[in-house]
Amino acid sequence: MLSVSELTKQVPTHSGELTILNDISFSVSEGESVAIVGASGSGKSTLLSLMAGLDTPSSGKVILSDENITDLDEDQRADFRARNVGFVFQSFHLLSTLTALENVALPLELKGGKKVSKKAAELLERVGLGDRLDHYPKQMSGGEQQRVAIARAFAAEPAILFADEPTGNLDTETGQKIIDILFEMNRSKGTTLILVTHDLKLAERCDRQLELSSGKLVSDNQAKQSSGQPSGQSDRQTKQQSDNASDSEASHA
Ligand SMILES: Nc1ncnc2c1ncn2[C@@H]1O[C@H](COP(=O)(O)OP(=O)(O)OP(=O)(O)O)[C@@H](O)[C@H]1O
Numbered sequence: 001m002l003s004v005s006e007l008t009k010q011v012p013t014h015s016g017e018l019t020i021l022n023d024i025s026f027s028v029s030e031g032e033s034v035a036i037v038g039a040s041g042s043g044k045s046t047l048l049s050l051m052a053g054l055d056t057p058s059s060g061k062v063i064l065s066d067e068n069i070t071d072l073d074e075d076q077r078a079d080f081r082a083r084n085v086g087f088v089f090q091s092f093h094l095l096s097t098l099t100a101l102e103n104v105a106l107p108l109e110l111k112g113g114k115k116v117s118k119k120a121a122e123l124l125e126r127v128g129l130g131d132r133l134d135h136y137p138k139q140m141s142g143g144e145q146q147r148v149a150i151a152r153a154f155a156a157e158p159a160i161l162f163a164d165e166p167t168g169n170l171d172t173e174t175g176q177k178i179i180d181i182l183f184e185m186n187r188s189k190g191t192t193l194i195l196v197t198h199d200l201k202l203a204e205r206c207d208r209q210l211e212l213s214s215g216k217l218v219s220d221n222q223a224k225q226s227s228g229q230p231s232g233q234s235d236r237q238t239k240q241q242s243d244n245a246s247d248s249e250a251s252h253a
């Protein structure tokens, strides 16, 4: 479903070329949930942007849903994203001149959907914002804006959803609700889920964790444990067994 090969991103700076991502390779199966973890500045957001076709690498390629998105020009990438990709940004990127309802309806309209307002309202109700449909972003709290951004990312029912710190601005209870919705989509619609998080509990709920350090992929627990394992489910069980063996507290969320 997603394949990243030898991906490198360098940017020019005053003191010369800076390597933000260094030769990253991995692939993700359909329906898998993957957490990308690592310290601030390790390259997580950059990697997410490249995988979603929001940015282009210096070298290497990204194949998403059988399309080599690295070969597409900017307009083609925009069109590809509208049809295939949902994205929840670290900052919300809501359109300030549109209401909550209009922000969520927009990707549905771009996809040429029907009954877009009704669907957008249903999604906003699911994230607990049924009474904020006509509010503009500046009339909402940070957590409310984040929930609008999540409803918008789900709107077009993308095959793959990228989320950068989706619960970073939320209180524990709201964050939990959002996470439950993310995993419910992952389960019921088979949406592939790739999320960046500093929340270890959230990372553990994913089938697999990739860790970046200074632009390098330093750990991929599936690569270590997947030999002979037929599915993500088995990997998860294997992971829990190994966790339980090393933890005295064996219960998992
Ligand atoms: N356009 C750019 N020009 C120069 N440096 C950049 C550019 N974009 C990102 N960087 C640098 O690349 C590194 C990786 O940035 P990135 O945003 O991917 O980190 P991150 O892992 O998402 O961090 P955080 O957890 O703080 O969000 C950082 O050191 C950042 O300062």
Ligand SMILES: [Mg+2]
Pocket: 044, 045, 046, 090, 164
């Ligand atoms: Mg980031």
